[in-house]
Amino acid sequence: xxxxxxxxxxxxxxxxxxxxxxxxxxxYLPEYQKVRGNVTFLxxxxxxxxxxxxxxxxxxxxxxxxxILFSDILIPIEAMGARLEFxxxxxxxxxxxxxxxxxxxxxxVPEPDEATxxxxxxxxxxxxxxxxxxxxxxxxxxxxxxxxxxxxxSKVFWETKKMMFTQPILFHKLMDKIxxxxxxxxxxxxxxxxxxxxxxxxxxxxxxxCDFEHFALPYVQRIIFKLxxxxxxxxxxxxxxxxxxxxxxxxSGADVIGLDWRINIGEAVRRVGQKAVQGNLDxxxxxxxxxxxxxRIKGILDGAEGAFGHIFNLGHGIHQFTPPEQAxxxxxxxxxxxxx
Amino acid sequence: xxxxxxxxxxxxxxxxxxxxxxxxxxxYLPEYQKVRGNVTFLxxxxxxxxxxxxxxxxxxxxxxxxxILFSDILIPIEAMGARLEFxxxxxxxxxxxxxxxxxxxxxxVPEPDEATxxxxxxxxxxxxxxxxxxxxxxxxxxxxxxxxxxxxxSKVFWETKKMMFTQPILFHKLMDKIxxxxxxxxxxxxxxxxxxxxxxxxxxxxxxxCDFEHFALPYVQRIIFKLxxxxxxxxxxxxxxxxxxxxxxxxSGADVIGLDWRINIGEAVRRVGQKAVQGNLDxxxxxxxxxxxxxRIKGILDGAEGAFGHIFNLGHGIHQFTPPEQAxxxxxxxxxxxxx
Numbered sequence: 001x002x003x004x005x006x007x008x009x010x011x012x013x014x015x016x017x018x019x020x021x022x023x024x025x026x027x028y029l030p031e032y033q034k035v036r037g038n039v040t041f042l043x044x045x046x047x048x049x050x051x052x053x054x055x056x057x058x059x060x061x062x063x064x065x066x067x068i069l070f071s072d073i074l075i076p077i078e079a080m081g082a083r084l085e086f087x088x089x090x091x092x093x094x095x096x097x098x099x100x101x102x103x104x105x106x107x108x109v110p111e112p113d114e115a116t117x118x119x120x121x122x123x124x125x126x127x128x129x130x131x132x133x134x135x136x137x138x139x140x141x142x143x144x145x146x147x148x149x150x151x152x153x154s155k156v157f158w159e160t161k162k163m164m165f166t167q168p169i170l171f172h173k174l175m176d177k178i179x180x181x182x183x184x185x186x187x188x189x190x191x192x193x194x195x196x197x198x199x200x201x202x203x204x205x206x207x208x209x210c211d212f213e214h215f216a217l218p219y220v221q222r223i224i225f226k227l228x229x230x231x232x233x234x235x236x237x238x239x240x241x242x243x244x245x246x247x248x249x250x251x252s253g254a255d256v257i258g259l260d261w262r263i264n265i266g267e268a269v270r271r272v273g274q275k276a277v278q279g280n281l282d283x284x285x286x287x288x289x290x291x292x293x294x295x296r297i298k299g300i301l302d303g304a305e306g307a308f309g310h311i312f313n314l315g316h317g318i319h320q321f322t323p324p325e326q327a328x329x330x331x332x333x334x335x336x337x338x339x340x
Numbered sequence: 341x342x343x344x345x346x347x348x349x350x351x352x353x354x355x356x357x358x359x360x361x362x363x364x365x366x367x368y369l370p371e372y373q374k375v376r377g378n379v380t381f382l383x384x385x386x387x388x389x390x391x392x393x394x395x396x397x398x399x400x401x402x403x404x405x406x407x408i409l410f411s412d413i414l415i416p417i418e419a420m421g422a423r424l425e426f427x428x429x430x431x432x433x434x435x436x437x438x439x440x441x442x443x444x445x446x447x448x449v450p451e452p453d454e455a456t457x458x459x460x461x462x463x464x465x466x467x468x469x470x471x472x473x474x475x476x477x478x479x480x481x482x483x484x485x486x487x488x489x490x491x492x493x494s495k496v497f498w499e500t501k502k503m504m505f506t507q508p509i510l511f512h513k514l515m516d517k518i519x520x521x522x523x524x525x526x527x528x529x530x531x532x533x534x535x536x537x538x539x540x541x542x543x544x545x546x547x548x549x550c551d552f553e554h555f556a557l558p559y560v561q562r563i564i565f566k567l568x569x570x571x572x573x574x575x576x577x578x579x580x581x582x583x584x585x586x587x588x589x590x591x592s593g594a595d596v597i598g599l600d601w602r603i604n605i606g607e608a609v610r611r612v613g614q615k616a617v618q619g620n621l622d623x624x625x626x627x628x629x630x631x632x633x634x635x636r637i638k639g640i641l642d643g644a645e646g647a648f649g650h651i652f653n654l655g656h657g658i659h660q661f662t663p664p665e666q667a668x669x670x671x672x673x674x675x676x677x678x679x680x
Contacts, residue, residue, distance in 0.1 A: 155495075158659060161624035165632075205581075208601045208622045208655075210639070241545075243584045244603045261548045263584045282548045284501035292505075299550070315548075319498060 002132045005066040009196060009234035009256050009276050011309040017301060017338035018065035019331055020135070021283075022238075023317030024058040025070045029324055031057045041086045045071055048121040055126055062328050063335075066133050066196070066311075067126065069189075071119055073139030073200055074147060076185040077178070079115035080107040082148055091153035098148040099159070104173050109180045112188035123192035135236075136194030138186050140201035141178040141223075142216035148174065157206050164215055171215065179219045183226045190231045197227065198236040198258070205241025205260075212245050217252065224253040236278055240316065246271055261285075261315025266303035269310075276309030283314040286326045293326070294333045301338050312338075342472045345406040349536060349574035349596050349616050351649040357641060357678035358405035359671055360475070361623075362578075363657030364398040365410045369664055371397045381426045385411055388461040395466055402668050403675075406473050406536070406651075407466065409529075411459055413479030413540055414487060416525040417518070419455035420447040422488055431493035438488040439499070444513050449520045452528035463532035475576075476534030478526050480541035481518040481563075482556035488514070497546050504555055511555065519559045523566045530571045537567065538576040538598070545581025545600075552585050557592065564593040576618060580656065586611055601625075601655025606643035609650075616649030623654040626666045633666070634673045641678050652678075 004018040026032055032054050036044060044050050055070040074092050078084035085093045098104060113120055126134050146160045147153070154160070163171045186197050204216060224235050238258025239249050249257050250272060259268050259279030269277055285296050297312075304310040312334045318327060345358040366372055372394050376384060384390050395410040414432050418424035425433045438444060453460055466474050486500045487493070494500070503511045526537050544556060564575050578598025579589050589597050590612055599608050599619030609617055625636050637652075644650040652674045658667060 156659065158624065158661060161622070162627050165625060165627040166629070205602065208625070209604050210636075211622070241581065241602075244607075262545065262581075264549050267584075282501070282551070284498065285505060285548070287502050287505040289506070296550075319496065321498060 002065060005133050005311060006195060006234065008309040008311050009236070011274075011276055015340055016335050017304070017310050017312050019312035019334040020064045020066040020068065021058070021314050021318050021327065022068075024062070024064060024068065024327075025054045026318060027320035028318055028322045028327070029057055029061065031061065041072075042084070045075055046118045048118050048125055051118075051122040052125045052129065055122070056129060058327075059130070059132055061324065062331050064132065064331065066135055067130055068135040068198070069119070069123060069126070069137060069194065071122070071137070073137070073144060073202075075119065076110075076112065076116055076138060076181055077144050077148065079110045079112070080177070080181055081110075082107065092147060093152040094148055095151065097151035097159075098174060099163070101170055101173075104170060104177065107174075107177055109177060109184065112185045116185065116188070120188055120192040123189060123194055127193040133195040134193065135196045135198055136186065136189035136192075137198040137200060138182050138189075140199050140204065140216070140237075140239075141175045141182060141219040142207070143201050143203045144178050144182075145171070145174055146203050148178075157203065164211065168215075175215070175219050179222055183223050186223065186227055187230055190227070190233055194233065196234045196236060198238060199223065199254070201237065201239040201242070204239035204245060207245075209244055209248070213248055217248050220252045228253065238278070250275060256309070256311065258313070259315060264303065265300050269304055269307045272308070274308050276311065277304065277307050278311040278313045280313070280315040281330070283316050283319050283322070286314075286318070286322050286330060290326075290329050293330060294337070297330060297333045298337050301334070342405060345473050345651060346535060346574065348649040348651050349576070351614075351616055355680055356675050357644070357650050357652050359652035359674040360404045360406040360408065361398070361654050361658050361667065362408075364402070364404060364408065364667075365394045366658060367660035368658055368662045368667070369397055369401065371401065381412075382424070385415055386458045388458050388465055391458075391462040392465045392469065395462070396469060398667075399470070399472055401664065402671050404472065404671065406475055407470055408475040408538070409459070409463060409466070409477060409534065411462070411477070413477070413484065413542075415459060416450075416452065416456055416478060416521055417484050417488065419450045419452070420517070420521055421450075422447065432487060433492040434488055435491065437491035437499075438514060439503070441510055441513075444510060444517065447514075447517055449517060449524065452525045456525065456528070460528055460532040463529060463534055467533040473535040474533065475536045475538055476526065476529035476532075477538040477540060478522050478529075480539050480544065480556070480577075480579075481515045481522060481559040482547070483541050483543045484518050484522075485511070485514055486543050497543065504551065508555075515555070515559050519562055523563050526563065526567055527570055530567070530573055534573065536574045536576060538578060539563065539594070541577065541579040541582070544579035544585060547585075549584055549588070553588055557588050560592045568593065578618070590615060596649070596651065598653070599655060604643065605640050609644055609647045612648070614648050616651065617644065617647050618651040618653045620653070620655040621670070623656050623659050623662070626654075626658070626662050626670060630666075630669055633670060634677070637670060637673045638677050641674070
C-alpha cells in the first residue's frame with residue numbers, strides 16, 4: 001500500500017511529493033472514451049463495475065498516488081429528488097429549477113446507502129483493488145445549490161444571487177437541506193471505505209468574501225465538523241477561484257486546502273500555515289514543452305517548500321484535449337524532482 | 341463642470357465619493373433598449389449621434405459622476421482587419437480565428453482617426469454636451485487576443501493558452517500588434533477629448549500570476565507608459581478576477597486600480613497604497629432590499645476610508661435585469677453616505 005498521499009495530508013514526512021489530478025478519470029484518456037462509448041454519462045456513474053474500471057485507469061496508466069472515485073457532484077443531489085439530465089456537449093441540467101419554498105420542500109434527504117448504493121458499492125469494490133488511497137467526494141452545498149437554482153451550469157449566476165439577496169431565508173433552507181444530505185452522503189462514503197474526502201466548491205469564487213462568509217462557509221464548516229466527529233480521515237476543501245477566500249477556507253476546518261492555479265503557491269503556503277495544501281499547476285500548462293513543464297513543476301515544488309504538507313495536483317480538472325503522455329510526464333517530473 | 345471623479349483619480353480631496361458604473365449605458369435601461377430596438381449593436385457602436393444619446397442616458401437619469409463612451413472593446417480590433425459579428429443572444433464572434441503566423445501577419449495597425457473616426461466623433465460630440473468627465477477605454481491586449489484566438493468568447497480559453505504555451509513567439513507577436521494598435525487608439529481618444537482612459541482586462545483572471553507577468557503585464561505597461569508620456573489624463577487599469585494579480589496591476593503604472601467584487605476593499609486599499617482604487621460592489625448586490633443595499637454600500641465606503649482616492653463602482657458591468665430604480669438608489673446612497 002502506497003500511503004504517501006495520506007501521509008502528506010496529515011503533514012507527515014514522505015519520500016516524495018504525491019500527485020493526483022482532478023478529473024484524472026476522464027475524457028482525455030482513450031481508455032475512458034472506450035468505456036464511455038457504450039453508455040451515457042449517468043449510466044456510467046451508476047454502474048459500479050464500469051466506475052471501478054475508469055477510476056483505476058489513470059492510477060495504472062499514469063502512476064497516480066491516489067485514486068478518486070469516479071462519479072459526479074450532482075449524483076447525491078439527484079437522489080434528493082431533483083430530476084437530472086446530461087445532454088451530450090452540454091453541462092448537467094435540472095429541468096425543474098428550485099426557486100420557491102414548494103420547490104425546496106419537495107426535495108428529500110435520502111438514505112445514501114439506498115439512494116446511492118451504486119456509489120458505495122463502487123467504493124467497496126475499489127478498495128479491494130487499489131494499492132493507493134481512495135478519495136471520495138461531494139460538491140459543497142453552495143455549488144450544488146447553484147445548479148438546482150439555475151437549472152444547470154451558469155455564466156453569471158443571476159438567479160442564485162437573486163435568491164440569496166431577495167429571499168435569504170429560502171436560500172438558507174435550501175442550503176440546510178443540501179448540507180444534511182451531504183453529511184449523510186460523505187459519512188456513507190467513509191463507512192464504505194473512502195480514505196479521504198474532498199469537498200468541491202467549484203463556484204465559491206463568484207461570491208464576494210462577505211457573502212461567502214455568510215451564505216456558504218457555515219455549511220462547509222458544519223459538514224467538516226460532523227465528518228471529523230465521526231471519522232478520522234483527511235478532509236480536503238477546494239474553493240475554486242478562491243484566492244480571496246483563503247483565510248475562510250482555512251477556517252472551514254479542512255485538513256487540506258485545495259488551491260487553484262491563480263495563486264502563487266508560496267504565498268498560499270505562508271497564509272495556510274499548519275495545514276497541508278493541494279495544487280496548483282494550471283491544467284493547460286500540461287501543454288508546455290516537456291522541459292518547460294518540468295521547470296514549471298519545479299517552481300511549484302520549490303514554492304511549496306516548507307508547507308506543512310503538499311499534495312501535487314492541477315489547479316482545476318484536467319482538460320479533455322490534454323495528451324495523456326503530457327500528464328504522464330508531469331507525474332514523473334513530480335516524483336523525480338521531489339524525491340528526498 | 342463636476343470634476344469630482346477626476347479629482348478622486350488624482351487623490352485630491354472631494355466633497356463626496358464619485359460613482360459611475362461599468363456598462364452603465366446598457367440594456368438594463370428601457371431608454372437604451374428603445375434606441376437599440378432600431379439598430380444592430382454594431383450599427384449603434386458606429387453611429388456617433390446614437391452613441392452620444394445612450395452615453396448620456398445614465399448620467400442624466402441616474403446622476404452618475406462620470407460618463408463612459410458607449411462602444412465595445414472589440415471595435416479597434418475589428419479595425420485591424422478582423423471580421424467581427426454580433427449575433428443576438430450570443431457574444432461577439434470573429435469567424436476568422438487568429439491561430440497562425442499568416443493570421444497575425446494579416447492584421448494591420450490602423451490609423452484610428454480614420455478607421456474608428458466614429459469613436460472620435462462620438463467623443464467630440466459628448467464633450468460639448470457633458471457636465472461630468474468623459475472616460476474613454478480599450479480592452480487590454482491579452483483580453484483582446486483571447487477573442488481573436490478563440491474566435492469569440494470562451495469558457496476555458498484552451499486555444500489561447502495552447503498558443504501561449506506551445507507557440508509563445510507567435511503569441512507575443514500578436515500581443516505586440518494589438519498593443520501598437522491600442523496605444524494609437526487610446527492616444528486618439530485622448531486627443532478627441534477623453535478625460536480619463538480605462539483599460540479593461542476582462543480575462544486577465546484566467547492566468548496564473550507567473551503567466552500574467554510574462555504574457556500580459558508587459559503590454560499593459562507599455563501602453564500606460566506611452567500614454568503617460570503623451571498625455572496627463574488619469575489611466576484606470578481593471579484586471580477582472582485579478583485579486584492575485586493586484587501587486588502586478590499596481591506595477592502597470594496605472595493611476596487608478598479597478599477592483600472586482602471578489603476582494604475585500606479594505607485589504608485592497610492597504611495593498612494598493614498611494615494610488616486610487618475603483619470599485620467594488622457586486623453588481624448583483626443591487627438586488628438587495630434598499631436598506632441592506634445602503635448598508636453594503638456603507639461597508640465599501642468604510643473599507644475605502646484612508647484610500648489615496650476612491651471612485652465607487654460595481655465590481656463588474658451592471659446586469660441587464662437590474663431595475664434602474666435600484667441603480668439610482670445606489671447612486672444616491674453613495675453620494676449621501678460619503679458626503680463630507
